[in-house]
C-alpha cells in the first residue's frame with residue numbers, strides 16, 4: 001500500500017511545488033553527531049525517566065544540551081545520557097510470548113486471596 | 123501473516139486507542155505521513171523563531187526582551203523535540219535539515235509574513251501561538267507515541283507564549299492613540315493569515331480521510347478553525363479592538379460565530395513560495411547552518427581526539 005496522503009492539514013502542507021528547490025549547498029561529508037537518549041530525575045527520591053533524545057558530539061555536550069532542551073523550567077535535578085546505539089530493547093513482535101509467563105500467575109496478586117473481613121492490617 | 127492482516131491488526135490497535143511505538147509494525151504510508159507532518163511541524167518551530175528574533179534587540183524594555191528571548195528559546199526546544207520524534211521513524215537529522223535548507227520541505231506559511239511593528243509580537247503570541255495551541259492540544263492524543271509525548275511537553279510551554287502575547291496587546295490598547303492604532307493594525311494584518319494556518323477547507327479535500335482514520339489527526343481543519351474564531355471573537359473584546367471581518371457575527375442557531383471567506387489564492391501563493399518573506403526566511407536558515415559549520419566540525423574533532431586519547435590510555 002503506497003498511498004501518500006495529500007490532505008493539507010495545518011502542519012501537513014504538500015511537499016510539491018515548493019518555493020526554491022534550487023542551489024542547495026549542503027556538505028555531504030558532514031556527518032550527524034551521535035544520537036543520545038536522555039533520562040531525567042525530576043526530583044530527589046524519584047527514578048530517572050526517559051525524556052527524549054538529542055544529538056551531541058560527546059557526553060559532556062549531551063548533558064549540557066539536555067539541560068537546555070529538557071530542563072528549561074526546573075524539570076530536573078539529575079541527568080543521565082547514554083548513546084542510543086548502546087540501548088538494547090525487547091522485540092515488540094514477541095511481546096505476546098515474551099510476557100506470557102506472567103499472565104497466568106494471578107496468585108502473584110494480593111487480590112487472589114479471599115480472606116475474612118475480620119482480618120485486619122493485612 | 124499477510125500484509126492485509128498486519129494492516130488490520132494495526133487498525134484495531136488504533137481503534138482501541140493503543141499508541142504506536144517506534145519499533146512496532148506500521149503501514150508504509152502511516153510512517154511517511156508522520157515523517158512529513160512531524161518534520162514540517164519541526165521546521166515551523168525553527169523558522170518560527172525568525173520573525174520574532176527580529177524584535178529581540180528592539181523590545182521596548184528589558185522585561186519584554188527577556189520574555190521574548192525565553193519564548194524564542196522555547197521554540198528552538200520545540201523544534202528539537204519534534205526532530206527527535208521524527209528520527210524515531212528512521213530518518214536522519216541531517217537529511218531532514220537539508221530538506222528544509224534546500225527548500226524541499228515545507229513549514230507553516232504564517233512565518234513568511236513580516237513583523238513590522240512591536241505590536242506584531244503581541245499579535246503573534248495571541249493569534250499565531252493561539253492557533254498552534256489548538257492544533258497541538260489535539261495532537262497530544264495523536265496515535266504515534268513519540269509525537270504525542272513531544273506534544274504534551276510543548277503544550278505545557280505554549281500557554282506562556284499566548285499569554286505574553288495577549289499581555290503585550292493589552293498594554294498597547296491601554297496606551298496612547300498611536301499605540302492603540304498600532305495594536306489594531308497588527309491584529310488586522312495577522313488575523314487572516316492565522317485563520318489560514320488551519321489549512322484548506324474540509325470540502326477541498328477529495329481524499330479519504332486517512333489521517334483521521336489513523337488518528338494522527340483528531341479534528342478537521344474546519345473544526346479547529348471554528349474553535350479558534352469562537353475563542354478570538356470573545357477575547358478581542360477585552361482588548362477593545364476588532365477583528366477585520368465584516369461578516370463576523372454570532373449565530374445563535376449554530377452557537378458559533380459565522381465568519382467571512384478566506385482569500386485562498388493568497389494562501390496557495392504563500393505555500394508555493396511567493397509570500398512576502400519566503401526567500402528571506404530560507405536564506406536566514408541556510409546562513410545560520412553554514413555559519414555554524416565550523417563549530418560542528420570543531421566539536422566533532424574534539425570529541426574524536428578525546429576518545430582516541432582515552433583509548434591509548436586504556437591500552
Ligand SMILES: [Fe+2]
Nearest residue numbers: 167196197200
Ligand atoms: Fe512552539
Ligand SMILES: [Fe+2]
Nearest residue numbers: 197251280283
Ligand atoms: Fe509558541
